[in-house]
Amino acid sequence: MTSPMTSPPAPRSWLDLPPDHPFGITHLPYGVFSTAGSSPRVGVRIGDQVLDVSEVARIGRDTVGVGDGPDLTAAWERPSLNAFLDLGHEDWAVARAWLVEILTDDVHEAGVKPHLVPVEDVTLHLPIAVADYVDFYASEHHATNVGRIFRPDSEPLTPNWKHLPIGYHGRAGTVVVSGTDVVRPQGQRKAATDPAPSFGPSRKLDIEAELGFVVGGGTALGEPVAVALAAERHLFGVVLLNDWSARDIQAWEYVPLGPFLGKSFGTSVSAWVTPMAALAAARVPLPTQDPQPLPYLNGAPDAVFGLDLHLEVEWNGTVVSRPEYRDMYWSPAQMLAHLTVNGASIRSGDLFGSGTISGAAKDTRGSFLELSWNGTEPVALGDGAERTFLEDGDTVVLRATAAGAGGTRIGLGEVSGRIVPAREA
Amino acid sequence: MTSPMTSPPAPRSWLDLPPDHPFGITHLPYGVFSTAGSSPRVGVRIGDQVLDVSEVARIGRDTVGVGDGPDLTAAWERPSLNAFLDLGHEDWAVARAWLVEILTDDVHEAGVKPHLVPVEDVTLHLPIAVADYVDFYASEHHATNVGRIFRPDSEPLTPNWKHLPIGYHGRAGTVVVSGTDVVRPQGQRKAATDPAPSFGPSRKLDIEAELGFVVGGGTALGEPVAVALAAERHLFGVVLLNDWSARDIQAWEYVPLGPFLGKSFGTSVSAWVTPMAALAAARVPLPTQDPQPLPYLNGAPDAVFGLDLHLEVEWNGTVVSRPEYRDMYWSPAQMLAHLTVNGASIRSGDLFGSGTISGAAKDTRGSFLELSWNGTEPVALGDGAERTFLEDGDTVVLRATAAGAGGTRIGLGEVSGRIVPAREA
8 A cells, every 4th residue: 555666756856855855845844934034934845945935926826827726825924824724625735736846847946946945044933823732542552551550450441442532632822843942840749659749840751752633624613524524624734743741740630530731831743744645655554443433433544544654752862762653543534533523613723633652562652651661660861871751951852754755755844842940939 | 808888889880870780880891792884893891782992992092091001992903802811911900990981981971972882783702712721620519419420439529629620621612602502412422331332412411500711911831820910910801601511422431531522512601701800899718728728729818719609500491500609619810820830821812611610509500410410300490391401492591690899780791502403414
């Protein structure tokens, strides 16, 4: 299904990038950038440069044939992708085809080149104004590990886990772009043996390596999104997402209404949104779902699919885990169909996370809670250093690669964050 | 503390309203309205009319002395209160004092009168663009009742309940204004005796009678809001809030990450936001908190207070419950301090619900789950009708009154909603 042998060769850009460049012509992720002299607006990454797409589209309306199409300049000269997301899936395809055309046909080189800015000269911003943020829990291995650690006296998977993609709402206002420092949260912690809760900085600060799905195209209240149409119409693209988690705060607060302050202090996403169209060659069948889900969650393989993304979790420069997204139990289309089956509406700019990506092998676990088994098995970093949870000054970077079109490989934008000490009370 | 005997008399408006009018001069709630010929903008309710405040402020900048103050016209000529909320608490006070002045001093009558529109001639809209929505669980009686019903084999209150105001994030995009129909949600339900979940319309559709707090004035990520300042600086006002709940969907989905689809299909709020300034006379001490909360939740009585609001729950025309807000265990300032103690930032337009308002007596319970004890004790409506949960076509209206300044009573804007049948699958 993913063999590059059968797909047509990738087009060649006049930028003459090496075929293994993570931001080659088959990728073209969207972000929001500014320069010293300009305000934030949409840009597209190509090679080591950022294309100022609203400017090019402004010129292009007269000269390169998008005059009859959507008003991309208006959508792109904004400080978030939301207006572009609002145009809908047909216009996303028009825009992508036009970008490929102007970056591959030599006739456009002279006109486009002045609008390329070296990536080191730009500031990257949060790419979307997050409307609602939902986090799922779609890895069977992660849910099993967490169940064993947090609820050792119960079955690790709750009875509902294989019937529906469990999810909950998170805090949209604290989603931040890669590179933003994370202040160690304070809060209430209480170990089982403590007589009462105490207050202070989290002692079990953790990550969750996730994929985030960016939603475009709103719906009306009361109208579910069918699983057959969810990916095609409403999944615009993906970001890497680090759902920073304070495990001690979470463990004390989360019964009965779920995680709250253990998660809401910050969620980091990559600056670049990789379009779903760039991941067509990375689609793979889901793992077998047993029992078969209820009909509203079932769909054909072109609608309900997995993704073959290879992640890396780097902790202070050492890669400590390599999660595989293909291990995820629930597909993004099933998550979106479930999220809306009760009639909940969606908006452009909605973001949902996959949940921590963990595989069966220890070195594919996507959280330090799992890698250190709740602090009992230290993780070796370079130079003899060891860790269980995050210390002040630590930096975590998530990266991912996937098959692109025509036998290429694409590399998603990384998401990084550094822990800074808790504020003095 | 609330005796009207000691407070100064209420000013008298040239509108000459009866002293017991729910929207008298001591109330002045804000909303967003439109007329046949105008787009949505901020209005203030006075008597049975809506004052077109951005228009009056535009004139007033030259004639009635707000020329040196905030640009209220710019803040009020918007389709939500968010820009006004962004001005901050000092400007909210300036605006309120100015409104009282122009509605009480006869010199302004001729200039203001042309900008009053009868409330029956306007359409009311959602008053805020909801940023993040959080729902708390601050009634001890409600939490105890729900614990008994959902977890009969455990202690009804979880061990954390008296140490922190439990809350969770809800769906901001499905908050709707009073009068919006509610489509019965579909989803997965599974009774303990069912071998597997089934799919269909909720059979246990319920309400939760709550107060919603509207937040103004944003903060930076990493900076908690101190409990001493939370109410004064960041609580702009209150709405009545109906957190519609599908109990069968909720019971199956909510372990371990909390309520999701059982709540996210719709949350109704009143069209009028009552300023906290209008509720000064309704402040009362909290019930005794035992154990004493951790220091970050403790504050002086002028910061950490309860509210003496009397609610009515009307079901198809029959009042079935009269919850008392003064029974709530946690104060709104404690909720906001807790919400931000981990460094989570807030934004103007954030909304948080108190959680269901239930008292010790059966006729003060704020949900039908509790009133019918999970369907086992039918509730009598008029004309011999009985109900356990909501049927299609049912209408629920929440109302509330409170002490206003100078011995007046104010009546909050009602929140109503009617159940329409689930869509055909």
